[in-house]
Amino acid sequence: MTLTRKSDRPTDTLPSLSRRKWLERMPLSVMAGIGALDVFHGASAFANTMPQHQGAREAAELYNVRDFGATGDGKATDTGAVQAAIDLCAARGGTVFLPAGTFRVGAIELKSNVTLHLSAGATLLGTEQADQYHAIEQIPLKGDTTLKDGNWALLYAVRAKNIVIEGNGTINGQGALFRVDTNVSSQPAQLTGTKRPHHFLAYQCEGITIRDVRLEDSAYHSIRVIACKRVQINGVYIHSRVNVNNDGFHFVSSKFVTISSCTVFSQDDACALFGSCQFITVTNCIFSSRWSVFRFGGGSVKNVAVSNCILFQVYGCPIKFQGTPGSAFENVSFTNLILDEVTGPIYVSIGPPANQSAADDPPLEDPTKGRLTAVARNISFENISGTVVSAPEPLSDSLIPTHAYPGESLSCIALSCAPGAVMEGISMSNVHLVFAGGGTREDGERHNLPFSGGEYFTLGTMPAYGLYARGVRGLTLQNVRFEVRTADLRPAVILDRVRDAAINGLTVQSNSMADSALRFVSSEDVLLAQPRLLTQTESFLQVEGEATNAIVVDGGDFSKATVPVRFLGGLPKDVVAMRA
Numbered sequence: 001m002t003l004t005r006k007s008d009r010p011t012d013t014l015p016s017l018s019r020r021k022w023l024e025r026m027p028l029s030v031m032a033g034i035g036a037l038d039v040f041h042g043a044s045a046f047a048n049t050m051p052q053h054q055g056a057r058e059a060a061e062l063y064n065v066r067d068f069g070a071t072g073d074g075k076a077t078d079t080g081a082v083q084a085a086i087d088l089c090a091a092r093g094g095t096v097f098l099p100a101g102t103f104r105v106g107a108i109e110l111k112s113n114v115t116l117h118l119s120a121g122a123t124l125l126g127t128e129q130a131d132q133y134h135a136i137e138q139i140p141l142k143g144d145t146t147l148k149d150g151n152w153a154l155l156y157a158v159r160a161k162n163i164v165i166e167g168n169g170t171i172n173g174q175g176a177l178f179r180v181d182t183n184v185s186s187q188p189a190q191l192t193g194t195k196r197p198h199h200f201l202a203y204q205c206e207g208i209t210i211r212d213v214r215l216e217d218s219a220y221h222s223i224r225v226i227a228c229k230r231v232q233i234n235g236v237y238i239h240s241r242v243n244v245n246n247d248g249f250h251f252v253s254s255k256f257v258t259i260s261s262c263t264v265f266s267q268d269d270a271c272a273l274f275g276s277c278q279f280i281t282v283t284n285c286i287f288s289s290r291w292s293v294f295r296f297g298g299g300s301v302k303n304v305a306v307s308n309c310i311l312f313q314v315y316g317c318p319i320k321f322q323g324t325p326g327s328a329f330e331n332v333s334f335t336n337l338i339l340d341e342v343t344g345p346i347y348v349s350i351g352p353p354a355n356q357s358a359a360d361d362p363p364l365e366d367p368t369k370g371r372l373t374a375v376a377r378n379i380s381f382e383n384i385s386g387t388v389v390s391a392p393e394p395l396s397d398s399l400i401p402t403h404a405y406p407g408e409s410l411s412c413i414a415l416s417c418a419p420g421a422v423m424e425g426i427s428m429s430n431v432h433l434v435f436a437g438g439g440t441r442e443d444g445e446r447h448n449l450p451f452s453g454g455e456y457f458t459l460g461t462m463p464a465y466g467l468y469a470r471g472v473r474g475l476t477l478q479n480v481r482f483e484v485r486t487a488d489l490r491p492a493v494i495l496d497r498v499r500d501a502a503i504n505g506l507t508v509q510s511n512s513m514a515d516s517a518l519r520f521v522s523s524e525d526v527l528l529a530q531p532r533l534l535t536q537t538e539s540f541l542q543v544e545g546e547a548t549n550a551i552v553v554d555g556g557d558f559s560k561a562t563v564p565v566r567f568l569g570g571l572p573k574d575v576v577a578m579r580a
Contacts, residue, residue: 062097062117063089072101074125079105079132082124089114098122098169106132107197110157110165118169118213126154126173126197126219133197150220153201162207165200168214173199175219176242176399196220196243202228211235221247222266231257241267241290241398248287251277253299260284267291267400270314275299282306290395290402291316292344300328307335315392315402317344317411317456321376323421324351328375339386341393343411345433346381347456348426350374350471351418374421381428388412390436407457410439410490412464417471418451426469429478435465437484444490444515463494464519466508470496481507483534489514497547498523505530510537516566517558522547531556543576544568551576 063085066072070081082105085096090111100121106129110116118124136151136158154173157163178196196219202208203226211234215222218240224247225231231254240246246267251257253275259282264270270289271282276299286309287293293311311318318339321329329348339345351374391409394402412435417423439461446463449470462468466482469475475498482492492508495501495518503526510517510533517537520526522545531553533540540561543551548571558564565576 061094064097074102078103110163112160115164118167120168122169124171128177152197154197156201159204164209166211170214172216173218175217178219198224217242221250224250226252228254233259236262238264269295278302280304284308286310288313292320293318296321298327302330304332310338312340314342317347319346321348323374330377333380336383346413349416350376350421351451376423378425383430385432388435405457407460410461412462413467415469424473427476432481434483437486437488439488439490441489465490466492468494473499475501477503479505483509491519494519495523496521501526503528507532509534512536516542521545524549526551529554533558533560536560539563539566542566554579
């Protein structure tokens with residue numbers, strides 16, 4: 001069928017079908033292409049019941065924003081026209097259609113039963129005019145600190161159901177114009193600090209679908225979802241590295257969320273989960289960020305599965321849990337991940353807030369009694385491989401200068417549980433990481449690291465190059481291999497006050513100038529089966545601390561060590577049992 005403009009052929013010449021029936025049978029993808037060619041401009045089949053919008057029609061149809069006065073020239077403000085199309089669509093149900101063009105808008109509210117379709121060649125451009133944005137007043141700002149850092153948005157929905165954002169078009173927030181640290185005279189003063197719009201913000205909505213769109217240059221977070229249910233995000237591309245706090249996905253207390261086949265280049269956290277996020281899956285995605293990718297903070301986080309993802313150039317720890325008293329992380333799994341050029345790479349910290357010593361806190365009570373504590377339980381890492389760099393590196397496509405904090409260099413996997421908190425059931429299997437190396441003997445001698453629920457770098461330079469675990473109960477390592485690219489005089493693994501650990505098939509690299517390949521401090525009930533030492537070192541295992549007891553080394557090859565076990569502090573040799 002050859003498509004012609006409305007002026008070229010009357011619609012009543014369509015063979016055996018009315019224009020209405022013809023449109024009803026046409027796939028949306030075809031209609032999107034028609035819109036992109038401008039063939040459909042002005043010819044959307046809308047009801048004649050709305051004389052101010054000729055062609056507006058009843059019931060579940062396309063609402064072309066041009067028919068509501070949108071120019072799409074990138075200069076005029078099209079906020080009113082786009083909002084009018086959404087309002088009419090919400091009353092009847094259907095799709096608001098953006099054909100090719102650049103539609104400059106301010107805050108737009110999406111409503112129930114509305115699909116916003118951006119055709120290929122369509123750009124929804126966030127205006128730099130301050131009076132075109134406003135705060136989402138319906139969101140309470142008390143009780144959750146994550147809601148106090150700005151709730152402005154380019155697109156937003158409040159207590160809506162069944163909303164869709166789709167298409168191969170682009171949403172551009174022009175976030176560089178809202179830089180807090182810029183001296184550009186055109187920067188809107190009202191939109192600095194927390195008054196910066198997200199690409200999309202949803203609050204207490206149910207049934208959100210976002211698919212295929214391209215999101216660029218947000219002034220704040222790209223997609224922020226608060227207290228919502230049933231969220232599906234598929235095939236979305238995010239590139240947002242023009243402002244501080246440029247998160248990719250940011251969820252707060254949301255449930256039943258699925259994310260798949262997305263690519264995210266963010267300046268800040270790529271996929272943050274705050275508050276009580278539960279029943280979340282993330283699969284087949286690619287992430288890159290100056291900060292973490294998967295960041296968990298506060299609330300009750302349960303039943304989260306991450307699989308088949310590539311995390312590359314992540315300078316700020318790819319996987320990061322920060323639990324303070326009252327928070328809980330349970331049943332979280334990470335499977336089939338590639339980590340390429342990252343710092344961190346895994347940080348689970350359960351305890352008091354940052355910059356506060358555990359000794360300054362009152363004892364945390366037993367969680368079974370319903371009193372305040374912090375919990376991390378049943379967290380697994382399986383089939384993970386990659387490379388860890390020594391320090392953050394500049395991102396070539398970022399407008400924000402890279403600033404490295406003390407403690408970001410020479411990082412490792414860190415599991416840190418403060419006294420009184422609970423961290424149990426942590427497992428790692430089939431993990432192979434190559435670290436940059438460069439740690440000194442003095443770095444390896446660090447003891448009594450600060451307890452912190454803050455950023456991973458607050459612990460300072462880590463005394464182990466591969467894994468530092470403190471205060472963990474029920475730790476399982478299966479087929480884990482740690483190597484270094486350059487010499488490192490720190491132990492590969494340190495267990496500090498760990499109880500009930502099973503380590504099978506651990507392979508590590510050490511150095512002839514290092515004190516030991518492994519160090520156990522005040523740890524008990526540890527089974528170390530079939531370990532393997534790759535290089536020369538002074539001692540394979542160093543044990544210390546009065547509480548050290550019931551350490552069993554079962555088989556393995558540590559023949560490259562000068563001595564198998566070194567005992568410090570007068571520990572009796574029977575605290576370690578060597579079995580052939």
